[in-house]
Amino acid sequence: MNWEPWTGCYKISDGCTNCYFYGPHAKRYGQNTITKTDKFDWPIRTKANGEYNIKGDKILPTCFATDFFLPEADEWRKEAWTIIKQRQDINFLILTKRIDRFMESLPSDWGEGYDNVNIGCTVETQELADYRLPLFLSYPMKRKFISCSPMLGPIDLTPYLSGVDHVTVSGESGKEARELDYDWILSIREQCVKASVTFWFKSTGTFFKRDDVVEKINPFKQASLAKELDINILDGKKLF
Numbered sequence: 001m002n003w004e005p006w007t008g009c010y011k012i013s014d015g016c017t018n019c020y021f022y023g024p025h026a027k028r029y030g031q032n033t034i035t036k037t038d039k040f041d042w043p044i045r046t047k048a049n050g051e052y053n054i055k056g057d058k059i060l061p062t063c064f065a066t067d068f069f070l071p072e073a074d075e076w077r078k079e080a081w082t083i084i085k086q087r088q089d090i091n092f093l094i095l096t097k098r099i100d101r102f103m104e105s106l107p108s109d110w111g112e113g114y115d116n117v118n119i120g121c122t123v124e125t126q127e128l129a130d131y132r133l134p135l136f137l138s139y140p141m142k143r144k145f146i147s148c149s150p151m152l153g154p155i156d157l158t159p160y161l162s163g164v165d166h167v168t169v170s171g172e173s174g175k176e177a178r179e180l181d182y183d184w185i186l187s188i189r190e191q192c193v194k195a196s197v198t199f200w201f202k203s204t205g206t207f208f209k210r211d212d213v214v215e216k217i218n219p220f221k222q223a224s225l226a227k228e229l230d231i232n233i234l235d236g237k238k239l240f
């Protein structure tokens with residue numbers, strides 16, 4: 001279950017090229033036009049008896065079919081923050097490729113961050129890691145995680161893991177997906193071990209290279225194969 005207060009997006013970096021919600025697949029899976037959805041106020045909608053439609057004590061992935069920090073959503077985001085603040089019993093999980101818009105997108109009472117907001121900074125390449133992560137680490141947030149997704153090359157996160165709660169990695173899916181090398185994944189895992197940061201290999205993506213052999217993985221097996229490899233270090237944690 002995700003909360004998508006708005007929908008639509010457009011390319012901002014390398015990892016967007018084969019996005020389901022942008023470009024060639026947009027007609028089928030989403031749209032390029034950014035619009036508010038009819039689920040905008042979903043987390044605070046109530047039933048006839050006054051209870052919230054969505055129960056508390058859960059993690060709610062937010063804006064996984066768009067980007068929470070799109071400039072086109074600046075006006076809507078103010079109200080979205082109010083909704084988030086009202087549901088302190090829900091952990092909102094916000095993943096973005098536009099972390100450089102974070103400071104100008106905050107509510108006035110943000111302070112050091114809302115307790116119930118996890119912000120994930122996506123980095124697909126070393127170049128993007130070196131641009132986005134110093135910014136990300138300098139911003140006030142209660143909980144921070146890094147998502148290497150889709151991972152498009154080897155990445156050294158070592159300088160950026162202090163103060164980060166978690167790292168998730170996954171490959172790209174689809175016919176034109178770029179391959180994921182298992183060695184890159186093992187390297188990130190090792191970096192996380194050294195920094196005592198939890199690590200989750202979420203999906204192999206479509207083209208998965210191990211021992212110099214590239215295997216095409218069925219979409220329904222990409223997450224299960226990643227799990228079977230049994231390299232996660234979650235300490236009971238699962239972000240989404």
Ligand code: SF4
Pocket residue numbers: 009010011012013015016019020021022064065066067097
């Ligand atoms: S930012 Fe995310 S949702 Fe937007 S086009 Fe890129 S990958 Fe797709």
